[in-house]
Amino acid sequence: MLYTIVPLERIYSCRTESVIRGRRLDNDSGEMSTDVEYKRIALRHGHIYARREGEGYIVDGILSTDMADYLDKNYFPGKSIDCK
Secondary structure, X not given: OOOOOOOHHHHOHXXXXXXXXXXXXXXXXXXXXXXXXXXXXXXXXXXXXXXXXXXXXXXXXXXXXXXXXXXXXXXXXXXXXXXX
């Protein structure tokens, strides 16, 4: 686990770019597609990054200056979040 504010795509070039940008292989053409929708949600001391899954959003990452935000169960990666 890395404790850094540096974006992962700068640390892990190719692997992270494909994960963060939501690229996946299309079965028909074999080409990469980027049809994943991302949203940045403001917190009091930072932001949460979420990706669209069906009708809702799933927490993908967090960037905050308040360490308590990282321990909040509502902001854990993979958790469903209400963006309203």
